[in-house]
Structures are given as structure tokens and as C-alpha cells.
Amino acid sequence: MSLADAIVAHVLRLETALYHARARLEAGTDGEALHDLRIAVRRLRSLLRPLRGKEGVVALEQAAAAVGELTTPARDLEVLIEQLRKRGLLAPASSRAARLMASHEEILRSPVLQQLFDRLAAWPADLRLAQRQGELRRLDGLLNKRLGKLKVRLQDALADPQHDPHRLRLLVKRNRYAQEAYPQHSPISADGVLALKAVQGALGRWHDRYQWCLRASQEADLQPLREQWKSEAVEALQKAEGKLLLLTDALAAKAKDRRRTKGNL
Structure with a gap:
């Protein structure tokens, strides 16, 4: 095919x-x-x-x-x-x-x-x-190039000490679903894919609570839950940070593997 x-x-x-x-x-x-x-x-x-x-x-x-x-x-x-x-x-x-x-x-x-x-x-x-x-x-080459650039954008965002969790969540989702769409063209390893899924889940839990806190500031019957959701959001973001470190390592390891393979050809 x-x-x-x-x-x-x-x-x-x-x-x-x-x-x-x-x-x-x-x-x-x-x-x-x-x-x-x-x-x-x-x-x-x-x-x-x-x-x-x-x-x-x-x-x-x-x-x-x-x-x-x-x-x-x-x-x-x-x-x-x-x-x-x-x-x-x-x-x-x-x-x-x-x-x-x-x-x-x-x-x-x-x-x-x-x-x-x-x-x-x-x-x-x-x-x-x-x-x-x-x-x-030249579609094969185009896909390789564009998925590679998408990965680099994620790596750059991860390297930023002031990284925005909203932007990270978006980039993680884009990389994960791009890898699923074009697995043969993805520069992300199997370990990297697992790390993407873990980060997406962790940031998703944080994002839900972030959104609920915004709602609670406007909807009176949710206000009693606001402080608990704020606490859960902080905890979720802290857990996500550990998974972000694992993702950073997984993406870097794949890059090293590609350079080593290219050198052996």
C-alpha cells in the first residue's frame, strides 16, 4: 500500500x-x-x-x-x-x-x-x-521533516525553565497524535511515546482542576470546592514535573540513538 x-x-x-x-x-x-x-x-x-x-x-x-x-x-x-x-x-x-x-x-x-x-x-x-x-x-521526506520540527518545539519548551504548562500540554498532545498518525515517520522512540502519554495524563489532571477553579470563581455552588481543587491542581502539577523530566530524557536518548546509528552506516 x-x-x-x-x-x-x-x-x-x-x-x-x-x-x-x-x-x-x-x-x-x-x-x-x-x-x-x-x-x-x-x-x-x-x-x-x-x-x-x-x-x-x-x-x-x-x-x-x-x-x-x-x-x-x-x-x-x-x-x-x-x-x-x-x-x-x-x-x-x-x-x-x-x-x-x-x-x-x-x-x-x-x-x-x-x-x-x-x-x-x-x-x-x-x-x-x-x-x-x-x-x-516527496511526501516521506516532508513528513520526516515536519514531525522532526514538532519534536524540536517540544524539546525547546521542555528546556525553558519558565515553561508554560498550557503550551506544554498542547505540544505533548500534538506530538503524541502525530506519532500515532505517522509512526514510521516519527523521530520519537517507544519509550518517548509512553512518556508522552504519561505527561498528557498528568497535565490533563492539572488542566481539569485549573478549569474547575475558574468556574468556581463564577459559579456560586462550586465555590466551596475551589480551595480543594486549587490544592489538587498544585499536586497534579508537581507530579507532572517529574514526568516531564522523564520525557526530556526519553526524547534526548532517541536523538543520541539516531546520531549513533547514522555514524555506523
Whole structure:
């Protein structure tokens, strides 16, 4: 299978996953439908990002980005409701459940979501056109270059003593999903991938509490939880720092391995 064929097949699998997630969201059958839809969108964007400049990529990526932006508030609300239920705070959780259901319905009715499916239906033909026009001849080298640059941006951010956890979280996610999209072109080792997952989880726990604290400053029924969430956020960030050191080492070790291998050729 050629690289272009593999990319088209991957997009078709993600399109199928998106249709399934939308159907589950329409049926209200489980609490993970929106999460799974967002994961499929994120993976689609990770597949497309290194292909910028190729036929139809910008339009499809913009459509995917719009769906990501559209669904973020509802997903944040889902996570908050789950947290409140775990703490036994059923009244504030229930008061938000109706708002969440309305958000789901708004997403399903939105032309933004339909536009993504329309773009997905048209995109394989765009890629085939780019292939016929010779735009994909150096695609292997382009992917190697762009995934390499993405890794370097992460390494630079990790090396900054004043690193911003928000930016680190974004770069970690981009590197992880880029590696999943193009494992044969990724400069990140297996240990590095495991470290990325660990850091993403740790920073995700911190980010959730950071967001909840912001909400608690505006929503009166959450204010009694604010100090506890602040404490948990500090603890989560401290734990994340240790995992960031492991990630730094894993990324550096891979770079050394590549130089040693190149020297032996």
C-alpha cells in the first residue's frame, strides 16, 4: 500500500468513527460519545497537520478545528458533571445535566458538524488529484521533516525553565497524535511515546482542576470546592514535573540513538 493509499484509508476509518460517535450522541446511549467524537477529530487534525499545503487539506483541517472548538464547552461540562457525581454532589451535577443535553442537541444541529462530514466526503478525491499532479512525490521526506520540527518545539519548551504548562500540554498532545498518525515517520522512540502519554495524563489532571477553579470563581455552588481543587491542581502539577523530566530524557536518548546509528552506516 502506498503512503497516499494509507492516508486515505486512515481518513476513512476516522470518518467511520465520527459517524458512529454522532449516532451514539444522537441516541444518548452513553457518556463517551462526545469524547470519542473529539478524539476522532483530534486524530484527523494530527493526520492533516503535516500535509498542509496539499490539495484540500486546509479546508478539511479548518472544518475539523471548528468542530473541536464547537464541542469543547460541552466536553468540559461533561467532565465537571462526572467529577461532581464522584464527590456525591448530585444537586449541582443534576442542575447542569439539562444544560449538557441542550449542548449536545446544539452540536448535532450545527452546520459546523455537517460541514466536516461534507469535507470528509470530498477530500479523498482532492488527495488523489494532488497525487496525479505529482505533489506527493516527496511526501516521506516532508513528513520526516515536519514531525522532526514538532519534536524540536517540544524539546525547546521542555528546556525553558519558565515553561508554560498550557503550551506544554498542547505540544505533548500534538506530538503524541502525530506519532500515532505517522509512526514510521516519527523521530520519537517507544519509550518517548509512553512518556508522552504519561505527561498528557498528568497535565490533563492539572488542566481539569485549573478549569474547575475558574468556574468556581463564577459559579456560586462550586465555590466551596475551589480551595480543594486549587490544592489538587498544585499536586497534579508537581507530579507532572517529574514526568516531564522523564520525557526530556526519553526524547534526548532517541536523538543520541539516531546520531549513533547514522555514524555506523
